[in-house]
Amino acid sequence: MSSVSTSLQRTYRNLRIGIAGTVVLIVVSVGVTAASTGLLPSISAYYYTPARNVFVGALIAAAVAILAISGRGVQRALLDAAGLFAPLIALVPAPVREGTIPGYDLACDAGESCVPPSVIPDIDVGVATYLIAGAAAVVVSIALFARDGSLPRRILSIAVAVVVFAAVLVAWLGAREAFIGSAHFVAAALFFGLVAAAAVANVVAPVQLERPPLWHRVLYSVVAVGMVVDIVVIAVAIRAGDTGRGPLPPVLVGEFVALALFVVFWVLQSAEKWADEDPAVAAQRAL
Numbered sequence: 001m002s003s004v005s006t007s008l009q010r011t012y013r014n015l016r017i018g019i020a021g022t023v024v025l026i027v028v029s030v031g032v033t034a035a036s037t038g039l040l041p042s043i044s045a046y047y048y049t050p051a052r053n054v055f056v057g058a059l060i061a062a063a064v065a066i067l068a069i070s071g072r073g074v075q076r077a078l079l080d081a082a083g084l085f086a087p088l089i090a091l092v093p094a095p096v097r098e099g100t101i102p103g104y105d106l107a108c109d110a111g112e113s114c115v116p117p118s119v120i121p122d123i124d125v126g127v128a129t130y131l132i133a134g135a136a137a138v139v140v141s142i143a144l145f146a147r148d149g150s151l152p153r154r155i156l157s158i159a160v161a162v163v164v165f166a167a168v169l170v171a172w173l174g175a176r177e178a179f180i181g182s183a184h185f186v187a188a189a190l191f192f193g194l195v196a197a198a199a200v201a202n203v204v205a206p207v208q209l210e211r212p213p214l215w216h217r218v219l220y221s222v223v224a225v226g227m228v229v230d231i232v233v234i235a236v237a238i239r240a241g242d243t244g245r246g247p248l249p250p251v252l253v254g255e256f257v258a259l260a261l262f263v264v265f266w267v268l269q270s271a272e273k274w275a276d277e278d279p280a281v282a283a284q285r286a287l
Helices: 003-037 044-048 052-068 073-091 117-148 151-174 176-204 214-239 250-272 279-286
Strands: none
Touching: 003 044, 003 052, 003 250, 044 052, 052 073, 073 117, 073 151, 073 176, 117 151, 151 176, 176 214, 176 250, 214 250
């Protein structure tokens, strides 16, 4: 095996391990902050605490790493799409109720959840940057893929990116209040739903010639089913207004479960693809 191939293997290994590591950063920042604030209703609520920088940075880093991994087949399109939604989870915070965050004046109506007016400028800058950088990335990607002849295999991911960026732009400009109030939850549900779909793809449509071992397929199935059930439970809790503080806030627990399943997925990916060569080279050889 050439030194270049070995270097590429190391790069992909480190990216997959690093994606799982971003969850560790989020959990540690929440734990450190909870020592002074107590348990908040959700991990998302820690955006309004000193944990914000780590929370946002970890999600952006995870998004970049997911998009940087050049997978193959249906799984590539699903994970590319998931990588597009992770920054929105970071950049658009979840609405919270007055009194939820100790020492933080949200300026919400009594009993209502809202995104505080003080963070709206941050959201605007973040979304504008997301859209501009995203558009530039699409243009550059098309040029690079056309040059190396891989554009036909990448067209689905490119099309999904264009649709996502267009939808975000239309929602941000045309229904700004609704976008700010719901983008975090919608992006999170789509992100974990797409990861769940990628787990299913690993079971029913693996890109490698040999199917993953039985225990891999079982764990992928557990990840997929667990994520879907978890998303539904969180949605029901939010819909029912069960987002208050308590010994074990249901949304907080649900988010930790989602993150744990996310880590399991990437640990499985790391184990399964540990010795894989550059996917682009493998794809060229298969032609």
